[in-house]
Amino acid sequence: MEKEIKKASLREIAATFFMIGATGFGGGMAIVALVERRCVQEKRWLGHDEFMHGLAFGQILGPFSLNSCTFVGYYLRGAVGGVLAAASFIAPSFLMISALSMLYFRFHEVPELKSALLGSNPVVIALILVAGIGMARKKAARLGTAAVAAAAFAASALFGMSALTVLAIAGCWGLWKGWRTGRLG
Amino acid sequence: MVGIVQLAWVFLKIGVIFFGGGYVLIPLLHRIMVDQMQWLTLKEFLDGVALSQLTPGPLAMLATFAGYKGAGFAGALVATGCIFFPCTALMLFLSSRYEKFRRIAAVHHFLDGILPAVVGLVFAAAFNLGRTSLASARDFLLLGVGFALLQFTAIAPMAVILGAAAVGLLLHFS
Numbered sequence: 001m002e003k004e005i006k007k008a009s010l011r012e013i014a015a016t017f018f019m020i021g022a023t024g025f026g027g028g029m030a031i032v033a034l035v036e037r038r039c040v041q042e043k044r045w046l047g048h049d050e051f052m053h054g055l056a057f058g059q060i061l062g063p064f065s066l067n068s069c070t071f072v073g074y075y076l077r078g079a080v081g082g083v084l085a086a087a088s089f090i091a092p093s094f095l096m097i098s099a100l101s102m103l104y105f106r107f108h109e110v111p112e113l114k115s116a117l118l119g120s121n122p123v124v125i126a127l128i129l130v131a132g133i134g135m136a137r138k139k140a141a142r143l144g145t146a147a148v149a150a151a152a153f154a155a156s157a158l159f160g161m162s163a164l165t166v167l168a169i170a171g172c173w174g175l176w177k178g179w180r181t182g183r184l185g
Numbered sequence: 186m187v188g189i190v191q192l193a194w195v196f197l198k199i200g201v202i203f204f205g206g207g208y209v210l211i212p213l214l215h216r217i218m219v220d221q222m223q224w225l226t227l228k229e230f231l232d233g234v235a236l237s238q239l240t241p242g243p244l245a246m247l248a249t250f251a252g253y254k255g256a257g258f259a260g261a262l263v264a265t266g267c268i269f270f271p272c273t274a275l276m277l278f279l280s281s282r283y284e285k286f287r288r289i290a291a292v293h294h295f296l297d298g299i300l301p302a303v304v305g306l307v308f309a310a311a312f313n314l315g316r317t318s319l320a321s322a323r324d325f326l327l328l329g330v331g332f333a334l335l336q337f338t339a340i341a342p343m344a345v346i347l348g349a350a351a352v353g354l355l356l357h358f359s
Contacts, residue, residue: 019343020241020343021241021242022241022343023241023343023346023347024241024343024346025239025240025241025346025347025350026241026314026346027238027240027241027242027243027244028243028310029307029310029311029314030241030346031241032307033307033342034342034343037342038342049296049300052299052300052303052304053283053287053296053299053300054280055303056296056299056302056303057276057279057280057283058276060275060279061201061203061271061272061275062200062203062243062245062269062271062272062273062275063243063244063245063272065242065243066242066243066269066272066273067272067273067276070272070273070276070277070280071276071279071280074276074277074280074281075280075283078281079277079281082273082276082277082280083273083277086269086273086276089242090242090246090265090269092240092241092242093237093240093241093242093246093249094242094246094249094261094262094265096239096240097236097237097240097242097246097249097250097253097261098249098253098258098261100236100239101236101249101250101253101254101261102253104232104236104250105253105254110232110235110236111239113239113354114358114359115353115354115356115357115358115359116350116351116353116354117239117350117353118318118324118353118358118359119327119349119350119351119352119353119354119356119358120346120347120349120350120353121314121318121319121324122318122319122324122325122327122328122331122349123327123328123330123331123335123345123346123348123349124314124346125311125314125315125318125319125328125331126327126328126329126331126332126334126335127331127335127342127345127346128307128308128310128311128314129308129311129332130332130335130336131307132304132307132308132311133336135303135304135307136304136308139300139301139303139304140300140301140304140305145300145301146301148298148301148302148305149301149302149304149305149308150305151302151305152301152302152303152304152305152306152309153305153306153308153309153312154305155305156305156306156309157308157309157312157313163306166302166305166306167299167302167303167306169302170298170299170301170302171295171296171298171299172295172298173298174294174295174296174297174298174299175291175294175295175298177294177297177298178290178291178293178294178297178298179294182290
């Protein structure tokens with residue numbers, strides 16, 4: 001287990017998630033990759049297992065990027081930490097959209113930021129890949145788990161199965177495996 | 186102008202019904218905001234979607250935009266708070282039960298099974314994003330350089346993302 005977890009102060013939680021919310025252009029999995037890098041790898045606030053469980057729970061209701069932030073915040077400092085992490089993550093986007101809405105309803109134009117996003121999109125993909133490789137080394141390195149990861153990838157990327165369905169099936173696979181090893185050994 | 190209470194109620198309801206998140210939200214929000222409530226015209230709605238995708242926040246940030254249209258800054262604040270309240274409350278609840286439940290053997294096995302699937306989903310997200318946004322040699326070059334920087338150096342990922350955005354702006358990518 002990768003424990004030795006450090007206690008985070010509320011101020012540190014707020015600052016970390018505000019930064020993530022201010023720079024994580026690309027949204028969704030890009031946010032998750034940033035949280036994984038900052039909170040799991042660099043700060044060692046929680047382990048890979050816990051973080052990935054939080055990501056899985058986050059698929060149930062609402063946006064999983066926000067939900068993973070709430071989960072990490074709660075894990076560190078309870079309900080206050082959870083709400084603080086969620087609010088800090090949303091705050092930069094909220095301020096940006098408020099400012100842009102003000103301009104939009106006055107001038108009826110969307111700012112031309114397309115070229116910036118065209119530049120950052122490939123890098124966001126790189127960021128997600130790096131996070132995925134890190135997770136795969138820890139959690140999908142053996143034959144059985146690698147096969148499940150590959151099946152989940154194919155189901156979601158190629159066949160458009162919803163994340164929630166994929167996770168439910170994988171969970172049942174885990175149950176079956178646990179039940180079998182319990183019986184045999 | 187729209188009443189704040191009505192705004193709060195509508196977005197609270199939306200917050201409760203978006204299971205699975207993501208893109209199921211677009212048709213749902215379209216029906217509610219354009220057809221039923223008529224808070225936004227179709228053009229405003231589509232521009233709002235584009236605006237919310239400019240930010241790191243989730244697509245549901247569209248609530249901020251619609252709230253602003255309905256009742257100014259206060260409306261934006263209320264709409265945003267209300268649309269995210271249900272999922273945040275649910276996550277807090279799940280998180281609070283997490284440590285206790287994972288000690289139950291069956292739950293433990295279930296959660297263990299989920300882990301490799303999460304890995305697959307992460308790669309699927311990269312794949313889907315790549316399918317829509319990797320078109321030219323330039324994109325693959327940026328992908329390669331970004332990957333090398335993120336994997337082998339300690340440069341903050343935020344700096345890499347903002348750097349790539351600056352490159353896009355300065356070189357007028359289109």
